Amino acid sequence: MKNRIKTVIWIVLVLCICAGCSARQGEKYTREDLDNLAEIRIYAAENQELIKTVTDEEQLYQYNHCSIFDGSDIEERQDELKKDLEGVKEQYYLSAYKYPAARFGAKELEENHTITLYEDTNIVKMTVAEESIKAFSLPEEFLTFYYEMSEEEMNFYRTFVE
Numbered sequence: 001m002k003n004r005i006k007t008v009i010w011i012v013l014v015l016c017i018c019a020g021c022s023a024r025q026g027e028k029y030t031r032e033d034l035d036n037l038a039e040i041r042i043y044a045a046e047n048q049e050l051i052k053t054v055t056d057e058e059q060l061y062q063y064n065h066c067s068i069f070d071g072s073d074i075e076e077r078q079d080e081l082k083k084d085l086e087g088v089k090e091q092y093y094l095s096a097y098k099y100p101a102a103r104f105g106a107k108e109l110e111e112n113h114t115i116t117l118y119e120d121t122n123i124v125k126m127t128v129a130e131e132s133i134k135a136f137s138l139p140e141e142f143l144t145f146y147y148e149m150s151e152e153e154m155n156f157y158r159t160f161v162e
Helices: 002-025 057-064 074-084 151-159
Strands: 037-044 050-054 090-098 110-118 123-128 144-148
Touching: 037 057, 050 057, 074 144, 110 151
Parallel strands: none
Antiparallel strands: 037 050, 037 090, 090 110, 110 123, 123 144
């Protein structure tokens, strides 16, 4: 009798877990889940031509939660990474756009940042858009960062182009 009760409880528990997973599959992400990210525009670096616009919520969620740096030795390596990119050809620009912070008024998307992918290297450049910093103006040199990414992270960013 105890085994039957345990079995029934186990089956109910498994069904509840599965029902919870399937319920999330049909549910859309909220703006908070996406950190207000609205779309990613991908441009060819060679001619600045728009290749693709990504608006799929799952892809935006993954993009937003992909960590491109761990925060260690960022300042120390900036000059080294920038120098390593000398003569390397830019390949793609991934520009991330967010919804405006104000609920009323302007409805135009605001550029948040652009990630530049280069040919044959795992180094990327991230440029934070000036308009994303509302309080004061900063020179571009303080808005540009260089990162070295793993092969897995590079492949993730390149999937957006394909």
